[in-house]
Amino acid sequence: MMQTERLVRRSTCARTKVGRKGAAVRASAARGGGRPHQQQSSSSRAVSRKESGAARRMAAAPRAIAKEVMLSKAPERLCREGDTGMREKFEKTIRKAQDEICAAITAVDGKSFHEDTWTRPGGGGGISRVLSDGKVWEKAGVNVSVVYGSxxxxxxxxxTGVDKKGSTDPNDRVPFFAxxxxSVMHPRNPHAPTMHFNYRYFETDAWNGVPSQWWFGGGTDITPSYVDEEDMKHFHGMYKGVCDKHDPEYYxxxxxxxxxxxxxxxxxxxxxxGGIFFDDLNDKDPDTIFEFSKECMNTVVPSYVPIVERHVNDDFNEEQKEWQQIRRGRxxxxxxxxxxxxxxxxxxxxxxxxxxxxxxxxxRWEYDHEPEEGTEEAKLLQYTRNAATWV
Amino acid sequence: MMQTERLVRRSTCARTKVGRKGAAVRASAARGGGRPHQQQSSSSRAVSRKESGAARRMAAAPRAIAKEVMLSKAPERLCREGDTGMREKFEKTIRKAQDEICAAITAVDGKSFHEDTWTRPGGGGGISRVLSDGKVWEKAGVNVSVVYGSxxxxxxxxxTGVDKKGSTDPNDRVPFFAxxxxSVMHPRNPHAPTMHFNYRYFETDAWNGVPSQWWFGGGTDITPSYVDEEDMKHFHGMYKGVCDKHDPEYYxxxxxxxxxxxxxxxxxxxxxxGGIFFDDLNDKDPDTIFEFSKECMNTVVPSYVPIVERHVNDDFNEEQKEWQQIRRGRxxxxxxxxxxxxxxxxxxxxxxxxxxxxxxxxxRWEYDHEPEEGTEEAKLLQYTRNAATWV
Known part of the structure; x- marks a missing residue:
């Protein structure tokens, strides 16, 4: 919408300038042979390509957490040494979930996950596992991470809702642990759905006279390109089961x-x-909510993998693959x-x-694509426009 | 980054709720046969699918401009009847540019553009022309639009920088014309670059004792997947030529x-x-800047089409097509x-x-894709990381 671009110009321009400030580039001496003159930052000439990229990103984006350092192997723990209790327990749980879920996916796909691990100077780090170009999944990733931030x-x-003793100093920061x-998994077959899940635990340090706060968040949700009611009942039913076991109001x-x-x-x-999504969960004792969160993680495989297995060999045509690609655009x-x-x-x-x-x-993005009424594609759209009650 | 999601939760949640307020859904009577119960808004049942979509979008997104009404044929003018001077002249110019550019693209591609036209109740409207799945271009679109907003x-x-007599009433609005x-054009061949351009004219009505303000904005820029220095010199050289003719500082x-x-x-x-990009241009008389803007539009075809024609039959392999797709992801x-x-x-x-x-x-998005040093793909990346001076 060209006609509205200008309205927000000034503020965005300012951001652009601030964003690039640190990367102040200057023209290098002209190279021979009429070749274009390429500008380089003086710092980027002295460092390796990878470091140069990091330096640029540091300059390009404001950084709220320290730059990561890549490791060749995942460390025993991502938490700081002194961290015990729920911090330690939650890290162990998510790493076990990562191992088990990746193993279950590999068992179906036949392909292994590639692993990248990093730490951050101030503590914390992450493990990314990605399976690309698998037999069943086009792309599947499972990340764990531990962050010490503010x-x-x-x-x-x-x-937190805690504001009675709040600081008014804009430079004040509240330290937190997260x-x-x-995870997101995108299968090849358009009849097999994409699935996403995320489970997290937060803690703030005691701050400004207010004791430490904590909460859990997370959810698992499913994104098919075609509606299979049995699949949806299975998926939602599994999560309703976990929810009902913990609180009749949860699901x-x-x-x-x-x-x-x-x-x-x-x-x-x-x-x-849909599926489930929650945040700020701290209305029961932490161990009870931890158990709920853990069961949600343990439900990923039984709620999702059987659906994929059911559809992995479904026939599909080019139009159906294109529809899947359009939904991936969404x-x-x-x-x-x-x-x-x-x-x-x-x-x-x-x-x-x-x-x-x-x-x-x-x-894929096709201009003004709208499926014909009465088709399976139109049916899926209908369900994205009016949420259904599956179980 | 699961660990940071929570930090911005409250405000986004509020937006979500406000955004969905108008679409208040209620569960419809359960359907027979154990089928899932689908919720529908009462209003969406009575209207057609297209209208229902519009109603939903009205509810889902705050609307700063009136909803469009589709027409079967482009009207003689999109400006309001009484609008003369630069408003009328600029509309004529962009519509002529749209005709000429689309004709030039069709002449190369062989395929015609599909046209969609709309007006808005309060005045203004647009004409979208899209060529999809052409022989040379995968997707090429040229839009014109006229907006009366506030x-x-x-x-x-x-x-505008005008603030001496500014209103402090937050509900006050300044009417504008834009x-x-x-346009964006994405060719099939990975050796033929994508091109984008945009030229616009803005006017505010006299407001709060301040006379009407006006300005021009726009630019044309090029996005190759592979660097061809001759192409870049041609493209930048053409726009440098137009700029230099008008102001030695412009380019x-x-x-x-x-x-x-x-x-x-x-x-x-x-x-x-790169290419050129400008905004707020009002430092010369409007007719002079109008001529510059018009010449920029007229330079789209000679700056870009010869480059595509040069590469349309270039050989390419699967890896090169994938690299193009990765750049399209960017x-x-x-x-x-x-x-x-x-x-x-x-x-x-x-x-x-x-x-x-x-x-x-x-x-396409491949996890952690980084081309090998010394390749043509790495060369392109280098140029996206350190802007070159081409002419």
Whole structure:
């Protein structure tokens, strides 16, 4: 929309300039033979290509967490040495879940996950596992990470509701700990759905006279290109089962939250067909919520893998593959425009390849594509426009 | 980045709720046969699928401009009847440019553009032309549009620098007129570059004792997957020629502005290899700047089409096609995350299909893809990381 670009110009321009400030480039001496003159930062000449990229990213994006250092092998623990209790327990749980889920996926696909591991100077780190170009999955990734960071007091107050003793100093920061597992899996067959899950635990340090705060968040959701009601009943049923075991109100509440979170607002469509989503969970004792979170992680494989196995050999034609690709375009739209984890991660200098691991291997945008009424494609769209109650 | 999602939760949640407020859904009576219960808004049952979609989008996204009404044929003029002078002249110019550019592209491709036209109840409208699945271009679109809208006083002050008599009433709005042409063309052959251009004219009505303000904006930029120095010299040389004819400072200034605007900040890369970009141009008399803007539009075909023609029959292998697809993924990242026109358009209820016409037909995301040093792919990346001076 060219006509509106200008309205937001000034502020974005300012950001661009600030963003590039550190990378102040200057023209290098002209090279011979009429070749174009390429500008280089003086620092980038002296360092390796990888470091140069990191230096550029440091300059290009404000960094809320320290730059990662890649490791050749995953360390015993990502938590700091002194961290015990729920921090240690949650890390162990997400790493076990990562191992088990990756093993289950590999058992079906036949291909192994590639692993990348990093730490950060101030503590914490992550393990990204990605399976690309598999037999069953086009792309599947499972990340765990542990972050020691700090947030502005307003963010803390918004998150915790604690504001009586809040600082008014804008430079004040509240230290926090966060650990989580997140995953997206995109199968090849258009009749096999994409699945996403994410489970996380947060703690703030005691701050400004207020004791430490903690909460859990997470969810698992499914994104088929074609509606198979049995699949949806199985998936939602499994999560309803876990929820019901812990609290009779959980499923209805977290299902609704999921439907409301994964909305592509400019399309008036949900990204997929739901699941559960929760945040700020701290209304029971931590061990009870931990058990709920752990069971949610343990439900990923039995809720999802049988659905994929059921459809892995389904026949499909070129039109169906294209429809899947169009839906993957919608997945990209949601993740890049609305997903809070993604957009926040891109702005704060997280590890880009781990953040964008969630994007599908391939996606498609056809101008004004609208499936014909009465088709299976139109049926899927209908369900993204009006959330169903599956179980 | 699961670990940071929570920090921005509260405000986004609020937006989600507000955004969905108008679409308050309620469970319909359960359907027979154990089928899932689908929720529908009562209003969507009575209207057609297209209208229902519109109603949903109205509810889902705050709308700064009136909903479009599709027409079967482009009207004689999109400007209001009483609009003369630059408004009328600029509309004529962009519509002529749209005709000529589409004709030139069709002459090369062999395929015609599909046209969609709309008006808006309060005046204005647009014409989208899209060529999909052509012989030479995978997707090429050229849009013109005329918008009568209104902006908040701060936006007006930021845009015009006029603030002495500014209103402090947050509900006050400054009426504006905007007309523009915008285009993106994605060829099939990985050796033929993508090209984008956009030229626009803005006017505010006299407001709060301040007389009417006006300005021009625009630019043309090129995004190859492989660097061909002759191509880049041709493209930049053509635009340098137009700039130099009008002002000796234009090219250096607008070339730099382009390099700084099209930055994918989280990657530390530019989207492409530049061109020109300008905004707020009102430092000469309007007719002089109009002539510059018109010449820029007229330079689109001679600066770009010969490059595509030179490469349309270049041999390429699967790896080169994949690299093009990866660069298209970067194009999507820029447009959805940073492009002001796109992000603003998505939020304000513009015509989604016209806004997202700029996205490529297909794109690809490979985990942690980094071309080997010394390859043509690494060379392209180098140029996106350190802007070159081509002419």
């Amino acid at each position: 947030m502005p007091p307003e963010a803390y107050r918004a998150a 650990a989580g597992i997140s 209805a509440k977290f299902k609704k939250w999921c439907d409301e979170y994964f909305v592509i607002k400019h399309r008036g469509e949900t990204r997929g067909l 997945y990209v739209e949601f993740n890049l425009v609305y997903d809070r984890g993604t957009t926040f991660g891109l702005k704060t200098g997280g590890r880009i390849e781990s953040i964008l691991m969630s994007l599908p291997m391939t996606a | 902006m908040p006083p701060e936006a007006y002050r930021a845009a 007309a523009g042409i915008s 250096a200034k607008f070339k730099k502005w382009c390099d700084e605007y099209f930055v994918i900040k989280h990657r530390g890369e530019t989207r492409g290899l 194009y999507v990242e820029f447009n959805l995350v940073y492009d002001r026109g796109t992000t603003f358009g998505l939020k304000t209820g513009g015509r989604i299909e016209s806004i997202l016409m700029s996205l490529p037909m297909t794109a």
